[in-house]
Amino acid sequence: MTQYLDFEKQLADLEGKAEELRAMAERDDDVDEQARALDQKAKQRLQTLYKNLTPWQKCQVARHPDRPHCRDYVRDLFTEYTPLAGDRNFADDHAVMGGLARLDGRAVVIIGHEKGNDTKSRLEHNFGMARPEGYRKAIRLMDLADRFGLPVITLIDTPGAYPGKGAEERGQSEAIARSTQRCLRLGVPMVSVIVGEGGSGGAVAFATANRVAMLEHSVYSVISPEGCASILWKDAEKMREAAEALRLTAQDLKRLGVIDRIIAEPVGGAQRDGRAAVAAVGEALTDLLGGFAGMDPAAIRAERRQKFVAMGAKGLAA
Amino acid sequence: MNWISNYVRPKIGSLFNRREVPENLWTKCDECGSMLFHRELAENQNVCTQCGNHMPITPRARFRALFDGGAFTEIPVTAPTPDPLQFRDQKKYPDRLRAAQRETGEKEAMLVVQGEIGRVPVVAAGQDFTFMAGSMGMYVGNAILAAATRAVERRCPLVLFSAAGGARMQEGILSLMQMPRTTVAVEMLKEAGLPYIVILTHPTTGGVTASYAMLGDVHIAEPGALICFAGPRVIEQTIREKLPEGFQRAEYLLDHGMLDRVTDRRHQREELTVILRMLLGLDPAVQADLPPPVLSNAAAVATQPAASAER
Numbered sequence: 001m002t003q004y005l006d007f008e009k010q011l012a013d014l015e016g017k018a019e020e021l022r023a024m025a026e027r028d029d030d031v032d033e034q035a036r037a038l039d040q041k042a043k044q045r046l047q048t049l050y051k052n053l054t055p056w057q058k059c060q061v062a063r064h065p066d067r068p069h070c071r072d073y074v075r076d077l078f079t080e081y082t083p084l085a086g087d088r089n090f091a092d093d094h095a096v097m098g099g100l101a102r103l104d105g106r107a108v109v110i111i112g113h114e115k116g117n118d119t120k121s122r123l124e125h126n127f128g129m130a131r132p133e134g135y136r137k138a139i140r141l142m143d144l145a146d147r148f149g150l151p152v153i154t155l156i157d158t159p160g161a162y163p164g165k166g167a168e169e170r171g172q173s174e175a176i177a178r179s180t181q182r183c184l185r186l187g188v189p190m191v192s193v194i195v196g197e198g199g200s201g202g203a204v205a206f207a208t209a210n211r212v213a214m215l216e217h218s219v220y221s222v223i224s225p226e227g228c229a230s231i232l233w234k235d236a237e238k239m240r241e242a243a244e245a246l247r248l249t250a251q252d253l254k255r256l257g258v259i260d261r262i263i264a265e266p267v268g269g270a271q272r273d274g275r276a277a278v279a280a281v282g283e284a285l286t287d288l289l290g291g292f293a294g295m296d297p298a299a300i301r302a303e304r305r306q307k308f309v310a311m312g313a314k315g316l317a318a
Numbered sequence: 319m320n321w322i323s324n325y326v327r328p329k330i331g332s333l334f335n336r337r338e339v340p341e342n343l344w345t346k347c348d349e350c351g352s353m354l355f356h357r358e359l360a361e362n363q364n365v366c367t368q369c370g371n372h373m374p375i376t377p378r379a380r381f382r383a384l385f386d387g388g389a390f391t392e393i394p395v396t397a398p399t400p401d402p403l404q405f406r407d408q409k410k411y412p413d414r415l416r417a418a419q420r421e422t423g424e425k426e427a428m429l430v431v432q433g434e435i436g437r438v439p440v441v442a443a444g445q446d447f448t449f450m451a452g453s454m455g456m457y458v459g460n461a462i463l464a465a466a467t468r469a470v471e472r473r474c475p476l477v478l479f480s481a482a483g484g485a486r487m488q489e490g491i492l493s494l495m496q497m498p499r500t501t502v503a504v505e506m507l508k509e510a511g512l513p514y515i516v517i518l519t520h521p522t523t524g525g526v527t528a529s530y531a532m533l534g535d536v537h538i539a540e541p542g543a544l545i546c547f548a549g550p551r552v553i554e555q556t557i558r559e560k561l562p563e564g565f566q567r568a569e570y571l572l573d574h575g576m577l578d579r580v581t582d583r584r585h586q587r588e589e590l591t592v593i594l595r596m597l598l599g600l601d602p603a604v605q606a607d608l609p610p611p612v613l614s615n616a617a618a619v620a621t622q623p624a625a626s627a628e629r
Contacts, residue, residue, distance in 0.1 A: 161528075163548030163556045168566060169574050173527035173547040180501050181533060200485075201497060201528045201547070208498040222485045222494040222525070232407040232487060246490045247403045256402070258491050305502050309463065312456050312492040315402030 002272060005060045011049060014042040046268045053217060055243035055252075059225055061217040062196045063159075066271035068278050070097055070112035070155045073195065076275070077282040078103055078110060084144075086137060090170065093134030095126045095162070098141045103153065104286055109145035111138045111206060112155030115196070128197075129162035132175035135205055139175075139182045151289055152183075152190040154206040155281075159224065160199035176205045183208035184305060187297025191288045193263070193281055194218045194250075195270075210304045211288045213261040214250035215277065217269050220259070221248035247316075255316055261288070347371050361613045363583045372520060372540045372583055376422070377429035377444025380479065384442065384587055388612025390433035393441065395426070395464045398456030403490050411488040418450045427452045427482070428461035432468060436591025436603045440477055441469040447481040447521070454526050455486030459496035462530060466503035475513035475594055480531040484524025497529040504533045513597045517586060518545050518568070518577070536593060537577045538586065539568035545576070587611060 004012040018038035021031050053061065061067075074081050078101035085092040098111035115128035138154075145152045161172055183190060183206070190209040198207065198220030207220075214220060223231075225243035230236040253259045263284045270277035292300060344353050349371035358367060363383050364375040382388040405411040419425065427449040432441045443465040445452045462478070469476040485493035507514045516534030518527075520543035528547050539545060546566040554561055564570050568580045581589050591603050 161547060163552045165553060165557060165559075165561065165565070168546055168548065168553065171532075171574070171576050173545075174532040174576060176528035176547065177497075177501070177530075177532040180498050180529060181505065184498060184501055184505055200494060201525050204494055204497050205528075208501075220491060222490055223487055228487055241407070245403070245405050245407060246487075248491065253491055256491065258495060305505070308495065308498040309502055311495050311499065312402060312459075312489075313399065315399040315492075316404065317399075 003064070003066060005057070005064065007057050007060070008049065011042055011045050014038055014045060018042065043267075050217070050268055054240070055219075055246070055249050056225060056240040058217050058249050059197075059219050059239075059243055061269045061271070062219045064269065064271040065117055066274070067196055068270055068274040069117060070114040070157060070195075072274060073112070073155055073278050073281060074101065074110060076278045077285070078108075079105075081110070084141060087133040087140060089133070089136060091131075091133045093126075093131050093137055094124055095128050095130040095158070096134035096137055098138060100150075103282075103289070106151075106289075108151045108153050108289075109141050110153045110155070111141055113158040113202075113206075115157055126162060128158040129160060130158065130202055131162050131164065131167040132170045132172050135161075135175035135179040138179055138206060142179075142182045142186060145188055146186055149188055151188050151292070152186060152209075153285060153289075154190070154192040154209065156192055156194040156198050156203045156207050156220075157196035158199045158202045159197055161202035161205075176201045179205035180208050184308075185301065186304070187301055189289060189292035189295070189300055190304070191285060193284065194220050194259075195277075195281065199224065208304070208308065210292065210300065210307070211261070212259045213263050213281075213284050213288065214253065214259050215263050215270060215281070216250055216265040218250055219243075219248040220250075220253055221246050252316075257311060257314065345373070348373070363613070365583050370541060370582065372542060374447055374481075374520070375583070376424075376448060377446050377479065380444055380583075381429070381431055381433070381442060382612045384590075384611060385431075385433035385435060385440075386437060386609040386611065390431040390442070393430040393432055393464055393468050395428070395430055395457065395461045397425075398460055401488075402456065402492055403488070405488040405490065407488070414450065414488065422446065422449045424449055426457040426461070427454075427486075428458045430461050430465045430468075432472070432474075435477070435587060436595065436608055438591065438594045438598065438600065439472060439474040440590075440594065441465050441472065441474055442477045442479070444479040445481045445519075445526075447483075447519075450486065451483030452481045452526075453483055453486035453493070454496045454500075455489040455493045456496070458482075458486075459499040462500045462503045466506045469512055470506055470510045473510070473512065475515065475598070476507055477515045477517065477590060477594075478530065478534070479517045479519055480522040480526055481519045482522060482524070482526040484526060494525065497525050500530040501533065504530055513594060515590065515593065517581075519543055521545070523547070523549055532576070535597070536579075538579045538581050538589070539571065539577050540583055541568055541580055543568040545571050 018035045021035040081101040083099040097114045101110050113128040114125045116122035116125035191211045192207040192209040194214040225239035226236045228242040229238035250262045263280050266273035266276040347366040350369035352368040364373040381390050401411045427446050430443045515536045518539040522545045571577045
């Protein structure tokens with residue numbers, strides 16, 4: 001069963017009741033009818049709920065543990081995935097996965113944050129929070145892509161770069177800055193999809209791409225709503241207001257011209273139908289990469305730069 | 319030096335004379351507590367003469383002490399769309415901006431100028447921590463792009479003084495987008511083969527450190543400056559342990575390989591002259607030949623009206 005979010009309580013009640021009814025009388029037609037009616041009601045409720053999610057609710061959905069993660073996308077969309085590890089300096093960062101793979105038969109370099117989905121794997125992947133080694137691994141993979149003319153695909157899903165002692169000592173800032181710089185230097189097309197949380201510098205270091213798409217209920221922000229609330233409202237509980245003010249939803253970011261495309265999620269969010277969400281991302285990737293056929297490296301680079309230089313000039317009127 | 323005699327007497331004197339004497343003649347060093355007379359402080363570019371503590375300095379004051387003859391001209395920066403997100407927290411963003419403009423007399427958190435340092439034409443950009451904590455929004459991005467563009471046009475180096483609490487939260491995602499935007503500016507300099515020197519001052523944090531401040535050809539920091547991505551408080555909360563003394567300070571970063579040098583503000587002019595002349599293939603400077611910078615408040619008054627007159 002799905003893990004319900006706090007704003008899904010009514011829905012949980014409806015779906016729970018339907019479940020109970022079915023369990024009570026397995027072959028009673030009358031009960032079955034009632035259960036179906038409840039199902040119908042729940043479905044409608046789900047639809048309206050997800051059509052009108054508030055920015056804070058979107059943050060909750062974006063962080064939902066059942067959403068497909070990087071490794072689900074890699075498994076379902078790519079063939080011959082060959083993970084490549086290490087930054088050749090210090091370690092292999094398990095918060096970042098990446099390597100060679102084929103998308104529709106075409107070789108690409110894939111890089112993404114992996115959060116893990118149970119306590120053990122979450123710890124192993126450090127909740128998707130990369131240390132400097134993660135960014136340096138990504139830089140190395142981008143070097144490889146550039147040298148052999150392979151497009152770069154990144155899947156973003158991170159609360160942010162890891163705020164740890166060792167991470168700072170080993171140059172978290174420098175690693176992020178270099179990763180952004182490496183993105184800007186790529187002579188191959190780069191496409192990023194924010195599939196969950198796009199957390200601050202940790203996200204932009206992998207998302208300085210020719211095209212950036214977002215799943216419908218994912219978020220992308222300079223700071224978490226909780227962090228923003230505790231600084232500007234002096235109260236972390238004001239995260240709803242902060243989420244509103246930050247304009248971190250895919251819909252607002254599209255209006256601002258920061259992202260290029262919104263990828264529709266199945267009704268009730270990617271966490272309810274992972275396969276459908278993964279497939280939708282796959283289609284978008286193929287389509288977005290297709291737009292760069294025949295472009296030479298200098299033009300690809302110039303296009304990406306120009307896009308970021310022009311970004312934000314019009315505000316919400318863009 | 320007995321500070322009381324210096325401290326008390328001028329105050330009493332001014333009472334009796336009823337002359338208009340500017341207030342805040344004395345500043346207390348926040349490190350060692352010494353009372354420093356304003357003229358002495360200005361001559362030392364806001365560095366405590368007792369303990370060497372580097373106190374905040376505005377880009378204008380800094381540039382007067384940096385450039386030959388204290389002379390520089392401002393480079394115009396394209397004004398961004400005001401309040402692009404229509405951001406509301408407890409205050410409206412435009413109100414916060416206006417308050418900062420009133421307090422500082424500056425347009426925004428970065429000043430871009432050109433002038434000569436040791437007879438080397440240079441473009442310089444100074445981030446102003448007194449203006450909304452120097453935070454990086456669209457204006458700062460535009461300023462750095464304007465600085466890089468001018469440096470490429472004039473074929474001269476860019477010297478950038480960083481100081482920021484991080485990204486300007488009131489510009490949300492657009493402040494985050496200044497990380498790639500400013501990196502484009504750095505790339506323009508690299509491609510043109512021009513030196514890009516970063517001087518990291520207290521504090522340089524967050525997205526600023528994680529973009530243009532860490533991409534210099536040479537990284538120089540001021541003594542004691544806090545330089546980090548995540549601030550010490552956030553780290554302490556995450557790892558639940560006390561951080562060692564001096565963690566994330568300039569000297570610590572030097573030790574960990576993130577900086578080339580830690581240099582006293584008062585020696586930066588000479589150091590920049592030496593480094594820039596070498597990088598540009600010029601002969602060593604003849605010290606006697608160099609016009610001195612301006613280390614007093616008199617010039618401060620002289621250069622400011624130009625900026626305020628524009629508004």
